[in-house]
Amino acid sequence: MTPSRAMMLTEYGRPLVVRNRTIPVPQHGEIRLRVSACGVCRTDLHVVDGELTKAPLPLIPGHEIVGYVDALGPDVNDFSLGQRVGVPWLGYTCGKCAYCGSGLENLCDHPLFTGYTRDGGYATHVVADAHYVFTLPEAKADAALAPLLCAGLIGWRSLRMAQDAKRLGLFGFGAAAHIVTQVALWEHRRVFAFTRTGDGESQSFALRLGAEWAGSSDEAPPEPLDAAIIFAPVGALVPQALKVVRKGGRVVCAGIHMSDIPSFPYKLLWEERQVVSVANLTRADGDSFFRILPQIGIETQISTYPLTEANQALADLRSGRIVGAAVLTM
Ligand SMILES: [Zn+2]
Ligand SMILES: [Zn+2]
Known part of the structure; x- marks a missing residue:
């Protein structure tokens, strides 16, 4: 049997370890991929750091997988x-x-999640349930496509949750926001980017991508916003975002994990402002996103790492050193 290599989480809060293993065999309804690229998502950090603890260990993280069917x-x-x-x-x-049964399979009572409750793509091979695998548009490199599998898809669902907002705020300008900006502009929305204080690099990145304003998350944008999407895992951004959305505006929390939301005066929510969260994705989200993708022509900005440097990629993501998205290549 061809050996298969993976980066495994064996203990929460500890670095991933390189393991050789027998190549996994697809069971009924499954396919096996030879992995070509796997994006590194903030959710992986939450898993590795033990902030999400449903994962049975050992576990192979990674849920932005591009690969070639090999069994x-x-x-x-x-x-x-x-x-x-x-x-x-x-x-x-x-x-x-x-x-x-009601079109909300993203909220299923008994789901499995790739790279969390089933093994993911920080590996040379992965086995997936064929019903949840997407065919991908042509004409893009494998590594450039990888971030679209989560940052893109969750961003897409978050943007739908922002409804018809013309003036859109994005809090946290990483992998998801850099993709959402391009989709939002294509939909003739206006983008306002909020970053950590002093993160001039992310602010100029946002402006280069077409955001019309970029500033720190405690700054006021030049005009009130119709909606804001929070990608950073920082609960304190919820009242900040409420402050900058207009009456009836929406704040969409797009992450799977967030630090506690501090208490805030009711007047920030008053006047029919809303706070909602986005959980997971449906296959319909993926079908609509990948169908429309060739028309949008998204360019992802990626930093690539070899599979065995997954710990470095996670460390760089944690410290905010990555502009755009990190991707492991096999
Ligand atoms: Zn279900
Ligand atoms: Zn993700």
């Missing part, structure tokens, strides 16, 4: 060997609960 499980007919596909965070849903 088909029994009864899989929709994919062919050698085909390029993407594996996202949503790895399985039950299909039976009330949420699955």
